[in-house]
Amino acid sequence: MKALVLKNYGKNAQLDFETLPRPVVKDDEILVKVHAAGLNQIDCMIPTGTFKPILRFSLPAVMGSDLAGVVTEAGKNVTRFRPGDAVYASIFDMDKGALSEYAAVPQHAAALKPQSLTFTEAASLPMVALTSWQAFKLSDLRAGQKVFIPAGSGGIGTFAIQLARYLGASVATTTSDRNAGLVRSLGAEHVINYRTQDFETLLSGYDVVLGTVRGEEIAKAIEVLRPGGQLVSLTGPVDVAFARERKMNRIMKAVFWLMSRRMKKLAARREVSYKFHFVHPDGAQLEEIAALIDNSQLSPVIDRVFCFEETLDALSYLRAGHARGKVVVELSQNP
Incomplete structure (x- = not known):
């Protein structure tokens, strides 16, 4: 083969x-x-x-x-x-x-x-659907809450926006002008042009942030959360909880502690939580997702x-x- x-x-x-x-x-x-x-x-x-x-x-x-x-x-x-x-x-x-x-x-x-x-x-x-599904379960995203999903026109963003709307949440996202119509059609209510606007100055009081981007944008995303809100990062920095879950040695735990220390401190100052999530295969969850797709809830x-x-x-x-x-x-x- x-x-x-x-x-x-x-x-x-x-x-x-x-x-x-x-x-x-x-x-x-x-x-x-x-x-x-x-x-x-x-x-x-x-x-x-x-x-x-x-x-x-x-x-x-x-x-x-x-x-x-x-x-x-x-x-x-x-x-x-x-x-x-x-x-x-x-x-x-x-x-x-x-x-x-x-x-x-x-x-x-x-x-x-x-x-x-x-x-x-x-x-x-599979990966974008499971990532979104698991992250929203981890954050316990519920109807009536507000979620910020950066990079809404990407692979994860296009599915996560739909799933968040299905769950009854209000969605904000970032994208270019070219893709604004696409993300709105998927359910995003607040669309920010990342080239000309700063999301951290326009958004506030959000319950959940799905961290789909890397670098300093993750740190900025903490600022849009309300006290008690949650940032679930898909891109890092990796934290100690992940190292424990993977049964890694003390050296790797120490490395990941150092990598995530700044984010943990920023989160603590804002009275929000920071979690790193690494997707895992799950056929039972894919069955649930398939049912929603066949019922025209997601596409x-x-x-x-x-x-x-x-x-x-x-x-x-x-x-x-x-x-x-x-x-x-x-x-x-x-x-």
Whole structure:
């Protein structure tokens, strides 16, 4: 089978197509013929080595985490799926890859594909849908609250805005003038042009911030929260709670304590909480999301679709940071 393989980390990371044996499924896994794979920003960052201390990823490794396809084989302990089922899944942080003609997927990470979506549409969803779902559960976002979701036209933003509105929250976001109409159509009520306006001077009293951007913008986002509000960061800095969850050694705990110390102090001064969240695969949550999609409550937003042979071009396009919604790679034609 053909797969996109990362051979080494670094500035000149080597990504090549290779012919590999089909995965051999374990007792609790399904073998999926991959029809489409969704790309995420982390796919551009993994080759640099940025996530080497965090991810369970051994080289050489097949790239990608989001997929949709058809089950061709099921392990002897699999009870939720059978050959012929159309599924979608995230295999992020499992030392497995989705940018491959076949992928072995633990049954707990997969769900039946939303019936109303094509494989390409379904493949665009797992990471951004699970990230948004889990972050809002962590923050206990409720109807009537206000949530700030920066970068609303990106992959996570386009889904998180919809989910927040479904939950009954009021949404503010940042984007360019070009994308203002898009984020409004998804449910954003307060749209800020990040090129000409400072969100921290325009927003106040927010209950939740979903940290989708990096650097100083995360620190500024604390200023828009009310006392008791929560900032759930998806981009860091990583904190000690994450190191404990991953059962990391004392050195890594100390490193992450230092990395998050400033943010924790800023949060304490404002009487708000700071949490770092790292998405985890969850087929049960994908089932709930699929039901909402089939009931027309949520929908995917796709910017561009590339063929498998163009995956390196797709990653370059995503890396440029101008995608409106998701970028997807098709491995076989949608039936």
